[in-house]
């Protein structure tokens with residue numbers, strides 16, 4: 001294996017090759033299963049498999065290898081994304097079998113199959129025989145060939161499946177199916193929102209504190225100065241009616257993460273009853289496609305697992321890194337006000353930064369001499385700007401405008417070898433980006449503007465073993 005200078009310390013990355021969406025997230029008998037879209041042969045992507053990590057504590061992981069391979073007629077061009085439903089000690093893993101017919105096709109309206117398949121497993125290593133449950137002819141006629149990413153859950157006596165879809169008239173929608181036995185599914189209704197992109201990927205319908213949310217990765221939303229700045233988005237809708245009985249109860253849409261590198265998240269409820277979210281730290285079809293990790297034979301990571309809670313005041317969802325990650329903290333290397341950071345201070349390879357006690361004035365954080373986070377108190381705009389191409393590799397600027405009445409009052413920042421996650425105001429706004437400081441150089445930080453309270457912890461590494 002080539003030497004990997006950029007290897008992440010506490011983010012999951014592919015052993016080699018390419019990683020995208022988290023799949024099949026669940027916890028069974030204490031073990032969290034984290035499957036993912038995996039193209040092991042090529043860091044620029046290729047034929048998709050499912051890889052598998054397991055962990056009990058989000059610190060020590062085992063990579064157990066390939067779980068699903070594209071090896072049957074219904075998934076021969078890729079085992080695409082899907083989810084886990086756990087029942088009676090068993091994972092029911094539903095996924096999309098991608099098939100591309102050879103010939104002159106557009107692969108949107110013709111030439112492609114998005115089959116829905118099922119395997120079961122007790123351990124994430126051995127899968128049962130594949131069963132094909134639904135084919136494109138079973139989907140409503142107004143849909144294009146793009147139907148994928150089943151997510152399954154149970155409500156009362158009924159199992160439900162949401163699938164992401166593109167209609168023949170290029171509207172994104174969710175196809176909701178129902179079943180009494182987990183194997184025989186029938187279409188129930190569509191969930192839609194007018195003028196909201198041409199394709200919806202990776203839908204996820206869940207309840208949190210008695211409220212229903214629909215998470216999605218929509219494609220085709222036009223960028224504005226403060227919204228939808230990536231090629232494709234991901235966020236969640238609040239709901240105004242029960243989506244299990246009505247298709248037009250979508251409320252406001254909020255982006256999960258405003259960073260350069262975030263897409264296709266999935267949530268699950270763990271055995272303690274927490275709802276956790278993991279996202280793909282990457283976005284398809286981006287113009288910044290020359291990350292230096294490609295030269296090391298790998299590309300992309302998963303985000304930290306994030307615990308979701310409802311902000312009862314606003315109905316929005318707050319994201320906080322799973323509490324297990326507190327045990328990554330080693331030494332506390334700083335505890336004071338920000339005033340000692342006026343000049344750049346050297347920091348370790350991996351660290352966590354807590355900032356609180358912001359005066360309601362402008363501030364600026366400069367990471368590694370070339371990535372600037374600045375806040376304009378009057379307009380409530382927080383901008384993230386790579387001043388230095390050798391850190392951003394094509395990433396440039398993203399901006400968040402806080403809702404009126406809000407201002408930045410707390411930040412929790414995780415800095416890894418080649419990426420960062422920012423949690424603003426208790427995770428009401430999150431920003432994830434890769435950043436490629438030359439690994440030989442030390443991390444550094446300087447701060448302008450005053451924060452009363454600043455703490456820095458050195459962070460340890462994940463322990464990832466391979467079977």
Ligand code: FRU
Nearest residue numbers: 021037048080081148201264
């Ligand atoms: C999202 C996605 C899914 C699909 C998978 C294929 O990134 O496009 O819709 O199932 O990736 O890898």
